Amino acid sequence: MTTLPETTLPRPTxxxxxxxxxxxxSVPTGAMIAQRFLELRRRRGLxxxxxxxxxxxxxxxxxxxxxxxxxxxxxxxxxGGFAIFTGLVxxxxxxxxxxxxxxxxxxxxxxxxQEGVFRHLVxxxxxxxxxxxxxxxxxxxxxxxxxxxxxxxxxxVCSVAxxxxxxxxxxxxxxxxxxxxxxxxxxxxxxxxxCNFAPSALGLAGPGAKKAAHVPIPCGPTGKIDLNALPxxxxxxxVAQMRTAAMRAASQDYxxxxxxxxxxxxxxxxxxxxxxxxxxxxGFVVGLGLGSLIGQRTISVxxxxxxxxxxxxxxxxxxxxxxxxxxxxxxxxxxxHLRPSAMPVAMGGGGPGQSPxxxxxxxxxxxxxxxxxxxxxxxxxxxxATRDT
Amino acid sequence: MSTTTLSDSEHRAAADSEWAVATHALTxxxxxxxxxxxxxxxxxxxxxxxxxxPNGAGKTTLIRVLLGLxxxxxxxxxxxxxxxPRHRDRALARVGAIVDEPxxxxxxxxxxxxxxxxxxxxxxxxxxIGPALERVGMTQRADDKVSKYSMGMRQRLGxxxxxxxDPELLILDEPxxxxxxxxxxxxxxxxxxxxxxxxxxxxxxxxxDEVERTCDALAIVDRGSVVRQGPISELLASASVFLQVxxxxxERATALLSTGNLGLRVESGAAGLGVVLPPxxxxxxxxxxxxxxxxxxxxxxxxxPVQTSLESWFLEVTSRLGxxx
Numbered sequence: 001m002t003t004l005p006e007t008t009l010p011r012p013t014x015x016x017x018x019x020x021x022x023x024x025x026s027v028p029t030g031a032m033i034a035q036r037f038l039e040l041r042r043r044r045g046l047x048x049x050x051x052x053x054x055x056x057x058x059x060x061x062x063x064x065x066x067x068x069x070x071x072x073x074x075x076x077x078x079x080g081g082f083a084i085f086t087g088l089v090x091x092x093x094x095x096x097x098x099x100x101x102x103x104x105x106x107x108x109x110x111x112x113x114q115e116g117v118f119r120h121l122v123x124x125x126x127x128x129x130x131x132x133x134x135x136x137x138x139x140x141x142x143x144x145x146x147x148x149x150x151x152x153x154x155x156x157v158c159s160v161a162x163x164x165x166x167x168x169x170x171x172x173x174x175x176x177x178x179x180x181x182x183x184x185x186x187x188x189x190x191x192x193x194x195c196n197f198a199p200s201a202l203g204l205a206g207p208g209a210k211k212a213a214h215v216p217i218p219c220g221p222t223g224k225i226d227l228n229a230l231p232x233x234x235x236x237x238x239v240a241q242m243r244t245a246a247m248r249a250a251s252q253d254y255x256x257x258x259x260x261x262x263x264x265x266x267x268x269x270x271x272x273x274x275x276x277x278x279x280x281x282x283g284f285v286v287g288l289g290l291g292s293l294i295g296q297r298t299i300s301v302x303x304x305x306x307x308x309x310x311x312x313x314x315x316x317x318x319x320x321x322x323x324x325x326x327x328x329x330x331x332x333x334x335x336x337h338l339r340p341s342a343m344p345v346a347m348g349g350g351g352p353g354q355s356p357x358x359x360x361x362x363x364x365x366x367x368x369x370x371x372x373x374x375x376x377x378x379x380x381x382x383x384x385a386t387r388d389t
Numbered sequence: 390m391s392t393t394t395l396s397d398s399e400h401r402a403a404a405d406s407e408w409a410v411a412t413h414a415l416t417x418x419x420x421x422x423x424x425x426x427x428x429x430x431x432x433x434x435x436x437x438x439x440x441x442x443p444n445g446a447g448k449t450t451l452i453r454v455l456l457g458l459x460x461x462x463x464x465x466x467x468x469x470x471x472x473x474p475r476h477r478d479r480a481l482a483r484v485g486a487i488v489d490e491p492x493x494x495x496x497x498x499x500x501x502x503x504x505x506x507x508x509x510x511x512x513x514x515x516x517x518i519g520p521a522l523e524r525v526g527m528t529q530r531a532d533d534k535v536s537k538y539s540m541g542m543r544q545r546l547g548x549x550x551x552x553x554x555d556p557e558l559l560i561l562d563e564p565x566x567x568x569x570x571x572x573x574x575x576x577x578x579x580x581x582x583x584x585x586x587x588x589x590x591x592x593x594x595x596x597x598d599e600v601e602r603t604c605d606a607l608a609i610v611d612r613g614s615v616v617r618q619g620p621i622s623e624l625l626a627s628a629s630v631f632l633q634v635x636x637x638x639x640e641r642a643t644a645l646l647s648t649g650n651l652g653l654r655v656e657s658g659a660a661g662l663g664v665v666l667p668p669x670x671x672x673x674x675x676x677x678x679x680x681x682x683x684x685x686x687x688x689x690x691x692x693x694p695v696q697t698s699l700e701s702w703f704l705e706v707t708s709r710l711g712x713x714x
Contacts, residue, residue, distance in 0.1 A: 021511040024478035031515075035508035043496055116492030117502075120550060123456045123488070124509040125481030131509070388459040 023126045028134035032126075036138035040108055050143070053100045054150040058088055062157040069161070080161035082261040085269075088154050090344045093147065093276050095308060098283035098332075101143045102304035105287025108135045109380055110297045119389045128385040132292060136377070139284050147280045148273070155269050162263035169253070170196040175262050179254045186250030190243045195219035197249035217242055271340035279335050282372060283308075286331070289376030293383045308332060316345070319357050328360050334368035337361075406470025409434045409558045409589035410455065415464035417447075417454050417613075424450040426613035428464070432591055432606075434557075437584045439600035439607035439621075440593040443707060447613040448593045449489060452562055456486055469557055482511070485551025486560040490567075491543050495536035499527055499546045502535060507553050514553045521549040526575065540567030548579070559583060562593045577603050597703050611707045625702060630670055632678065634662040635691035642687045649681060 041047060065079035112118040121131050166175040171192040177185060186193040194217045217237055220226030227236050237245075250257075264272075283304065291300040312332030320327060327333055336346045337360045360368075410432035417425035424447045432438045442448045453459045455466060457477045466473055471480035493502040500518060507514035522531045525545040530538070538546065544567055551559050561580075565573050580590050580603055594600050600607055601621060608618035617624055636642045639662050646655045646664060651674065656663040666674055675694060682689050 021482070023482060023510070029508070031508040031512075035505045038501070039494060039497065039505055042501070111494075115494055116489075117494055117505075119453075119456075119458050119488050120491075120493075120506055121509055122458055123481055123484065123486045124506065124554065125478040125484070126509040127478070388453075 023124070023130075026127050026129040026133065028130040028137075032130065032134040033137050033141075036108070036134045037141050040104065040138060040142055043107065046104065046107060047142075050100045050104060050146050053096045054093070054146045055153060057096065058092055058150055058154050061088070061092075062153065062161075066157070066161060078161050078163040080158035080263065081163050082158070082264050085154060085158035085264040085272075086343050088158070089151070089272050089276060090339070090346050093151055093154065094279055094346050097143075097147045097150075097276050097280040098308050099305055101147070101280040101283030102287035102308070103301050104139055104143050105284040105289075106291035106297050106300035106304060108139045108284075109288040109291025109293075110295050110300060113295045113387070113389065114297065118387075122389065129381045132381045132384040133377075135288055136285065139288060140281060143280050143284050144277055147277055151273050151276060155264065155273075159263045159269075164262065166260055166262055168196075168257055168260055173257070175260070177257075179251065182254055182257060183247045183250045186246040187243045190239075190246035191225050193246035193249055194242055195224055197246070197253050217245060268340055268342050272343055275335070275339050275343070278338065278369070282331055282335065282369060285373050286376045289378075289380030292380035295383075295387070315358065317357055324358065327358050328364065329368055329371075331369060331372040333358055334360065334365040334372075337365035338369070406467070407434060408432060408467070408470070409438075410466070410468055410591065412451075412455075412466040413464055415451070415454065415466055416462050417450055417459065418462050423613050425454060425461070428610075428613070428615050430608055430615055430618065432589060432608075434589050435584065435587050436605040437580055437590045437592060437603055439604035440591055440610065441597065441600050441607050441703060442595065442610035444595060446610045448595075448610055449562055450613075451610070452486070452488055452560055452591075452593060456481065456484070456488065456560070458488065483554060483557040484560065485554055485556035485558075486562075487544075487547040487551060487564060488560075488562050490540070490563075491547025491550070493535045493543065493546065496534065498532045498534055499538070499542075499549075500531040502546065503550060503553060506550050510554050513555075517553050517555065518549075521552040524552060524579065525549045541569060541572045544568055544572075544576075548576070556588060558589045558591070560591045560593070563595070564592065565594065565596055565599055573599070609703060609706055616706055629668050629702075630666040630675075631695040632664040632666065632675065633691065633693045633695060634664055634678075634682075634689070636662065636682060637688035637690070641685070642682055645681055645685050645687070646678065651677060651681075653678070 062079050062084075065076065065084070068076035069079050112121065122128060165172045167173075171189070173182075174185060186197070218226050218229035220229060225242065230236060286307075287300060287304050290303060291297060294300050294303075307330075312330060315327040315330045316333050316336055318327075332346070339346060408431050410430060412428050412430045415425055415428040415430070416423065426447070428451060430451075440448055440451070450459070454461045455468060455473070457474050460474070468480035469483055471477075473480050493499070494505070497505070500522065503518045503521065504515065507518055519528075522528045525548050527542065527545050527549060530542060535543065535546070544564060548559075548561070548564065551561070564576055564580075568576060577599070580592065583590050584605075592600060592604055604621060606618070606620045607624070608615045610616065634642065639657055642662055643655050643657050646653050652667045654665040656665070664678060666678075675692070679689060679692055
């Protein structure tokens with residue numbers, strides 16, 4: 001080997017030595033996070049998709065309902081209200097929030113590899129783990145406000161455009177009554193209550209005369225008492241009997257009635273907001289880890305969609321022998337167990353307060369969520385730290 | 390990729406190191422293929438150093454290993470006196486590099502890409518964005534999206550990215566690719582200027598002429614191994630000397646020179662007779678060739694030594710290696 005004699009070449013005149021900026025640290029700097037945030041935010045196509053799904057979809061749905069109700073209030077109910085709120089949150093924002101967050105995460109985790117910029121970042125000497133971790137606050141800084149804006153639109157419309165009368169079990173009932181007040185109201189409106197409230201308390205709720213537990217009350221197809229529907233030979237109930245039955249039904253239904261609102265309560269809106277933000281954050285962090293692990297955005301996004309719309313509902317609703325603990329360890333199952341009690345089961349099934357098939361304590365659910373966040377972050381960071389580029 | 394803390398004396402020792410790049414027995418394998426084979430490379434500080442080799446010789450792989458983009462299987466290396474990968478954060482803080490073609494986020498402007506890269510360096514790097522763009526002649530187009538850039542503009546932007554860290558060492562992988570003649574001239578001028586400032590520029594290229602014009606020293610790599618390295622003038626001086634011969638009897642001259650024990654290689658063709666002298670041959674041997682022909686009755690019309698170009702020397706060196714393997 002031939003080497004150069006030192007004297008043949010000039011010595012450096014620029015200041016030698018490395019800056020003391022702790023760039024080997026795994027902790028990202030504020031500037032790294034800010035620039036990564038800007039890099040993601042400037043992806044115009046992706047941002048449009050995120051905004052359309054998180055804000056546009058619920059907005060369009062609510063605007064259509066507002067217009068329909070404004071033009072034909074008899075055919076179309078109010079645009080907002082408690083039921084619309086829970087349906088939109090659990091059926092749309094929860095699922096689509098996760099999917100768009102996952103898409104953003106997969107993008108943040110893979111585009112530097114795909115676009116050939118990762119090697120530029122590595123040759124700065126910055127810790128690869130710090131490069132990875134900078135994406136978490138940057139991405140959350142985008143998806144959390146987007147979901148919050150979409151959710152705020154839902155909250156405002158559902159509160160402002162809520163119905164003025166509660167339609168409970170087919171009867172228009174004043175909202176917010178105490179148990180004695182509801183019972184008294186039911187006694188005064190026995191004709192509506194007897195044919196609409198809890199059938200088990202009344203014995204008859206359907207059309208035609210049926211055997212009642214206490215007294216046979218015939219109901220017509222319109223949900224009103226129809227004494228002519230009783231078979232011949234069956235004595236007609238007296239008004240007192242019908243009033244008593246209505247009051248008994250109201251008392252029995254009170255616990256369910258108590259959870260009915262014209263508009264979503266503030267406490268529920270706060271809880272549900274945190275719940276869908278948690279789901280979106282999980283989607284982003286897991287998507288980020290998966291994107292980094294695979295290094296390919298499209299495949300990562302497809303896998304995340306499969307997780308959310310196929311595997312999670314399957315594991316949430318099916319009871320698979322010998323795999324119960326596996327089902328419990330799926331993050332979508334765990335987050336469903338963290339939903340506010342007034343919300344229906346996620347993935348569009350069941351009514352408020354209904355329990356999913358797979359049981360899991362709140363603590364177990366929290367641990368599963370934490371485990372998913374930690375494991376996927378570790379996997380993504382490890383892959384970024386070890387990837388040849 | 391772990392890093393450890395350096396003491397002040399270690400920093401001083403690194404700064405005093407005479408080599409910008411030093412490797413010892415560096416090896417990188419991809420399965421059965423040895424891409425970097427036991428490389429001993431010494432790049433002095435403050436010069437333009439060419440890293441020359443044919444396609445597939447392992448040039449880019451060595452650069453990737455040096456920069457920590459992939460790991461070495463064995464051997465040691467240091468950049469600017471800092472051992473890597475142990476102190477890669479310190480070493481790379483003053484290194485700027487383009488590996489393969491420079492690629493950037495196409496949806497961002499050139500300036501925004503530099504801002505992203507600067508955020509990963511020290512705070513002062515952000516202040517160097519403007520001067521770096523100006524230096525590579527990209528100020529006018531800095532706010533256009535990179536998707537609209539030509540290959541040459543991306544090369545310039547890549548060099549600007551290298552300058553963000555005020556580098557002591559620049560490693561440029563095929564920086565002339567995609568540049569038009571004016572761009573090549575500008576790039577060459579800039580490399581001269583960078584070296585004049587005391588920076589070290591390692592220029593990986595297969596463009597022999599460009600390396601010869603730009604660099605002070607070079608290493609030739611073939612099949613993963615460094616086969617020669619040193620100042621270009623010294624390397625060429627040690628190369629074979631070619632003599633163009635015009636004489637009255639080419640066949641007789643060929644027979645005389647081939648059978649003699651002077652260690653000559655004789656090539657006859659339409660253009661006349663060519664004689665390759667062994668490396669390091671002096672003027673005495675040229676005189677001996679003339680004497681041999683004249684004494685044996687061959688009339689000599691022309692005897693001209695031709696300086697070996699880097700290209701012919703490069704082909705000579707790499708093809709010789711191929712024969713031995």
